[in-house]
Amino acid sequence: MERYDIVIVGAGTAGMPCAIEAVATGARVLVVEAEPQVGGTLHVSLGQMSGAGSELQRAHGIADSAEAHLADIERINRGTGRREILEVTLPRQGATIDWLMENGFDMDPACPAILHLHEAYREARTYWGVEGGVSVLKVTRPLFEAAMTRPNAELRLSTRATGLRIEDGRVRGLTLEGPEGASEVRTGAVVLATGGYGGNAKLFARMTGGRALYTAAMPGSDGSGIEMAEAAGAGLRGQDLFLPTYAGIPHEAGGNRIVWRQMPSLTPQVRQPWELHLATDGARFVREDDPSVDNREHALNGLSDMAFWCVFDDAVLAEAPPLLPGWTEEELSEAWARRDDFVSAPDIATLAARTGMDPSILGQSLCTYNRAVADGGPDRMGRTHLPRAIRGPGLRAIRMRGMVLKTPAGIDVDETLTVRRADGTPIEGLHAVGEAIGGSTLSGRGFISGMSVTPALTLGRWLGQRLGVAAMETTAE
Ligand SMILES: Cc1cc2nc3c(=O)[nH]c(=O)nc-3n(C[C@H](O)[C@H](O)[C@H](O)COP(=O)(O)OP(=O)(O)OC[C@H]3O[C@@H](n4cnc5c(N)ncnc54)[C@H](O)[C@@H]3O)c2cc1C
Known part of the structure; x- marks a missing residue:
């Protein structure tokens, strides 16, 4: 031997x-x-x-x-x-x-x-x-x-x-x-x-x-x-020290592999958020513009499924800097057309039905945020970047996941x-x-x-x- x-x-x-x-x-x-x-x-x-x-x-x-x-x-x-x-x-x-x-x-x-x-x-x-x-x-x-x-x-x-x-x-x-x-x-x-x-x-x-x-x-x-x-x-x-990275979108609907190129732009120092991040029941769980990524990762870790919906509307999509800068036009239109984790809906009730969020919790989250936008904030999570209300027409949501790099x-x-x-x-x-x-x-x-x-x-x-x-x-x- x-x-x-x-x-x-x-x-x-x-x-x-x-x-x-x-x-x-x-x-x-x-x-x-x-x-x-x-x-x-x-x-x-x-x-x-x-x-x-x-x-x-x-x-x-x-x-x-x-x-x-x-x-x-x-x-x-x-x-x-x-x-x-x-x-x-x-x-x-x-x-x-x-x-x-x-x-x-x-x-x-x-x-x-x-x-x-x-x-x-x-x-x-x-x-x-x-x-x-x-x-x-x-x-x-x-x-x-x-x-x-x-x-x-x-x-x-x-x-x-x-x-x-x-x-x-x-x-x-x-x-x-x-x-x-x-x-x-x-x-x-x-x-x-x-x-x-x-x-x-x-x-x-x-x-x-x-x-x-x-x-x-x-x-x-x-x-x-x-x-x-x-x-x-x-x-x-x-085994007790897991913390997810905030956050990714699987390359394929229903899959679990995330490609770095397709990471959403969620670092406030790079792009301030125009969207709301809502737990899968529709509740707020994080200050989206928290400059501490550690705080945001711990908030995500507190959700048992480490999943959230990133919610916005057509006006945000048109005005905000790109949320998904690494996705090609083709990938995006394919995702909006076919994927169940890219959801568009005419109103809150339909968005809730299509995402599984609770309609009253979702409505409350949007309403409270929009009031803070009108008042000039900060909102109840402490968020200060409040560029515009999210009320449609044309509501949208993308499901994002706490993910693993190491x-x-x-x-x-x-x-x-x-x-x-x-x-x-x-x-x-x-x-x-x-x-x-x-x-x-x-x-x-x-x-x-x-x-x-x-x-x-x-x-x-x-x-x-x-x-x-x-x-x-x-x-x-
Ligand atoms: C997308 C991404 C981005 C990252 N960015 C950073 C970053 O910027 N900075 C940072 O510090 N960390 C980053 N990390 C983490 C970091 O890259 C890894 O933790 C590090 O490279 C792991 O090095 P390693 O030598 O332990 O393992 P690897 O580099 O993975 O090497 C392990 C090798 O062992 C081989 N192997 C496994 N099992 C066996 C076996 N039974 N028999 C023989 N061979 C085997 C594998 O094939 C592999 O070649 C990132 C990770 C990912 C996924």
Whole structure:
């Protein structure tokens, strides 16, 4: 049976940098990737990153520190992330940005910036490439491919890890399923860099109290690494820290996949709302122009179905900046003509009948809002942007959903990224990094700008280097 020092499962955002560093130490490394191509979620991710103390910040005269970054994160998520792991990644994230730049990263000239897609930092420490996640991939993939040409490295594509071999309390190997069938390899260390479970509705429901999944994650984010670790006795954490992203519309009526291009423009700092957001019974639940996306996400999380109707009328449609700027004319006319989540109606009673909203609650929501518009506001939710009444003729509603970009729960690890059993004891030789450790481990119950991609790169590199050095020391002994 073949033997490796380190087996890295998943050649995505975290797995590739992990492999690059592990191979550089001289350790014998195998990388297995379920898909026929490498890159994982970087193919669809916006690739926004964050890091304090980068050369780019210095060049812009921005004095920033890992401590300030940590304080900002804990302000936003109310201290619900894991500080002991944040303290490993944050002091290294500025260097990750520098490393990307040294290797030809195509940085957007607007960076570093303060962004409002997620709750805003107080300092300009968010960065992104001109092609989003693909810009990151354009740096990591060539470095990874070069590493894989080394004699101490091997890559198996279209090969899925299916189980872990644990003997005497530590990892000894794993089972694989590839083009040549099932096989087994021996190793002293396994890194689960398998990503999240935003492509697996069943696992999402189990991890999130039975909630339905609406997702922009890749189908390959199936949580198989998390399930594999769980079967080997690993503890899981973060099941109580879900927060939806506000908000998406499925690409197909009745489907659950959301395409980022088709995201509605709901960030007030980008486009102020002209519409009302009503729970599925017709009641107000949120201040649509709340500058805090965190507040809006928590309000949405309070709805058991995480669904709402975005209600407006023909006059708003004609006057307001586009609500769905990424949809083509053809897609929009098709949606209004055929989809049951794009509803138009001549009056309140018909709109209620077609959407399932309660006619009296819907009528009350519109009436109260329209009165606030006439009075000059703010309305009873505290909304101050009240551009015009919504009273028809021609009422419209689009159903929107709280959605998933990254999944909160994952494999419990200690601050060395060693996997722990449910009783807190380590499973020697078993490690996890990236979204497999749960998005909430670093972000808590919140969305923190750049705090998935950057830690995946940073901790991936850090772990690969440490495991490689340890393996080489063992060999030398
Ligand atoms: C639309 C979208 C936008 C996003 N935007 C941002 C953003 O701007 N900033 C940010 O910080 N985060 C963002 N995220 C989240 C972030 O991109 C991910 O959390 C991160 O890329 C995950 O990295 P990873 O290495 O953990 O997993 P991935 O990059 O998903 O890699 C996992 C790899 O493991 C492979 N794999 C899985 N199971 C197995 C198995 N059993 N055997 C072998 N291989 C396996 C998969 O095929 C995949 O290649 C976004 C996510 C989405 C969906």
